Amino acid sequence: MAQGSNFVDYVKVCCRSGHGGAGSSHLHRDKTTMKGGPDGGDGGRGGHIILTGSSQHWTLLHLKFRKHILAANGERGGSALRTGATGKDEILEVPLGTVAKDAETGEIIFEITEEGETKILTPGGKGGLGNNNFKSATQQTPRFSQPGMPGQERWIILELKVLADVGLVGFPNAGKSTLLSVVSAAKPEIANYPFTTLVPNLGIVGYRDNKSFVMADIPGIIEGASEGKGLGYRFLRHIERNSVLLFMVPADTDRTIEEEYTILLNELKAYNPEMLAKPRLLAITKSDMLDEELEEEMKAQLPSDIPYIFISSVAGKKITQLKDMLWKAINE
Template identity: 50%
Template sequence: MKFVDSARVVVKAGDGGNGCVSFRREKYVPKGGPDGGDGGRGGHVFLRANAQLSTLLDLRYRKQYEAGRGTHGQGSRKAGKNGKDVVIQVPCGTLVKERGTGKVLCDLTEDAEEVLIAHGGKGGRGNPHFTTSTRQAPRYAEPGGSGEKLDLELELKLMADVGLVGFPNAGKSTLISVMSAAKPKIADYPFTTLVPNLGIVRYGEYKSFVMADIPGIIEGAAEGRGLGLQFLRHIERTRALAVLVACDGEDPAAEYRLLLKELERFEPSLLMKPRVIVVTKTDIAAADFTLPDFGDQAPVLAVSSVTGAGVDGLRDELWKQLNPVS
């Protein structure tokens, strides 16, 4: 399935039905009073989070959703039926904004969480509601109210515990394939990963955490260069970061500082998250290779996804970062 993490849709709640102007007409009751029924309420539009969904692809193909209109009231005080509601299913982690203003309307993070996003119009009142002591036979009823119409922007931000951050070809995809059951595309050239991948990392017998492999960062990513903003937002929800630098790079410490700079330019709060520095590809390191000084308080671990060296230690450290001893 194609991964789509943004969509624009227009939602329209149903209009309310009109109230009815009617008078009681029965044999031997020549001057029956008003008996017009109320109109039905227009249908609402709901957004509901569904843990079984992982993409906004369906919303790319269907861009308009409209709830049903309430039916009009009838004589004999018969109320109109309410319009049919519409429920739009979205993945957990969907942020909903009003297009144009950018106002955040809701953030759906829990499975089955539901939000009423557009209210249906109220049904109009029938003419019995307008009787007074001086007006016993009102020939007026209320029209139905208009349903809300909204132009929405939806953004999917992956729900993961740990986000893998690094330059293209830093070994993120290989690492997640070793630590979890995820099967991302792996090759020895930049930008093999074009969409985020999620993997469940088992820890002990009954514990686990979710790891996200995201496309590689390049300089200027915060301004949209490369895959830029298409993936940086997926890091925002993670609880911890694993920053990967390859041991065969020209200057791993400089690469690390550049990665932090891009994260800070996109969202400064990302640097407040717990993080681990992971030096990858140690199986091809030179014989005299030593871990560089990153000038950071974050723990530094050396791993090889090919031989498995250091992977268990990384799993332990990530669990520790996610579950600090209070």
């Protein structure tokens, strides 16, 4: 599965920022001055390690094999009050939705959610002060300066939570990949067995008047996903970032549609109760096999607290109406 191997949503890297340069202890000397005052400049700051958001990246694949990320050290201060050069910063582009965590404590340092958003992950050490800073009325020729401050070294976990307008929630085989392939240019792998989708697939869905929104097909939930069964937590975190959740239940399910919807809802609730605050829609998929009478019967058994629609991606049934419902939900 070629695409699956390229979707990297978790990397652990060792980040070491640059040391600050030492200050200079130089005393001024020239042809006319044998014993001048202090003129040692400050050391340069060490390089930062910086994360910046880039919509050109969809995954963390480009960082997968970079285990150690090092920024340059600052230069020493010079004579004539010259400040040492700043160490070169190491700037890492990351996809929008990347969360940076301290690998030892698990604490979230920050997250990057916007294009061009830039944050310092590990700051470089400050440069040391040159001896010029230490002159005073009582000490007119200090012959000492400060060393630079050391940089920081820490292990960082970068985790990606996919940012999308609509997240598709359903068991394996609910027709999520098929819907995505019909409404967008995404080409997810489609087959009728569980766990075809092992990575989130993103598609741009074209809408009226050249508008568009992003839809994410997230791997099928199985009962117990919130406890880490199956692919568990790994993909539930991708649903956290979607503004609208589209629940998908196939018309040929062995359970009732309400039962299946309730199980899906409980998985999300167990994982993160805040997810239930998101707008929800229900699509009954594969409904090209239903006649009107059967559809009416099924409507009576549907959950009462959620807008629903009967669709068929293959037959193109009510796909435009579904887009209308989604657009309205996103923009409310």
